[in-house]
């Protein structure tokens with residue numbers, strides 16, 4: 442059963458200071474999970490996790506992860522700026538972008554980040570903006586076709602916009618070597634939110650074999666393999682979670698069998714996990730503010746899809762706990778809705794929950810990754826606050842809620858809005 446990391450009493454205490462809705466993060470959970478990941482890959486001396494900033498772009502979160510040995514995986518100018526602001530630079534930054542504006546390569550190079558090229562056509566672009574290449578470059582691979590494992594089709598790389606074909610990546614290595622690049626990385630992301638211990642070892646074996654082949658074909662020295670993101674979490678209460686130590690062991694076995702045998706036992710393993718690092722350690726705290734009894738039973742809450750887009754966008758399941766009613770029978774069927782003028786603004790459809798009254802506090806689970814960071818301002822909705830529950834039990838506001846002033850801030854060109862008296 443899924444249990445929230447916040448109690449009713451603690452939530453009530455927080456709400457007296459910070460009105461709902463807000464995202465709440467669990468520092469202890471974040472740190473312990475990051476340590477488990479490090480332990481699972483400790484067999485590889487060069488191992489490093491580059492946290493996918495897009496999953497949770499809060500500087501306080503980045504700092505906590507950095508203290509646990511993680512770097513940043515950035516994909517845009519502002520993510521690079523954020524990483525720099527937190528003091529995470531140099532080889533602690535991976536720049537894995539696509540459809541990249543040229544000036545972002547420049548910023549990445551200034552930080553000393555690893556540049557992960559999504560496509561062979563980016564080679565002349567990077568050469569033009571940088572003048573020359575860094576000593577180390579990474580290339581993203583896309584094997585095409587359908588990515589299948591024993592438990593069925595995982596994803597469809599042949600349809601994905603990312604990465605280079607097999608012949609392109611070899612060609613890219615040759616061109617880059619010609620231009621003075623000395624060390625190479627290989628990256629691929631073939632399936633998202635995988636809840637199976639087999640995904641990473643399978644992906645790893647594909648990339649390890651590719652590394653051996655590319656080394657033979659081009660003579661390139663491969664210094665790291667970036668397994669990217671994609672390790673998932675159990676959003677559903679009856680799902681078996683991934684076991685990171687089993688995953689680490691699985692990758693280790695493939696490493697010894699493929700790279701070890703080929704005399705390439707010095708390759709570093711990198712990861713770019715986002716969801717796995719943060720999603721379970723965040724939740725969206727919201728209050729039931731309306732009820733409605735028409736063709737269905739509705740509970741309206743004060744959060745909406747701008748705070749958490751996944752249910753509306755992917756039909757994703759997020760577990761809901763009504764605080765203080767954990768032990769009551771789930772004998773009421775509700776649609777739990779937000780207030781957007783969009784019928785897909787529902788956090789749950791036909792969900793069995795305890796009887797909900799106005800004023801009840803609901804916890805929507807697993808919003809620490811791809812939650813707040815996917816937020817937007819549709820319907821003039823304002824982004825919520827983010828609060829960190831520290832290890833000592835205290836709470837820290839790590840991002841305030843937006844106010845109308847923030848919403849109108851970009852209307853500089855309209856005097857009437859610029860001068861509006863929205864002071865809070």
Ligand SMILES: *Cc1c(COP(=O)(O)O)cnc(C)c1O
Nearest residue numbers: 493537669670671713714715716
């Ligand atoms: C989204 C993304 C990640 C993180 O994915 P998760 O599913 O959150 O682990 C890592 N690398 C790249 C290039 C991505 O686009």
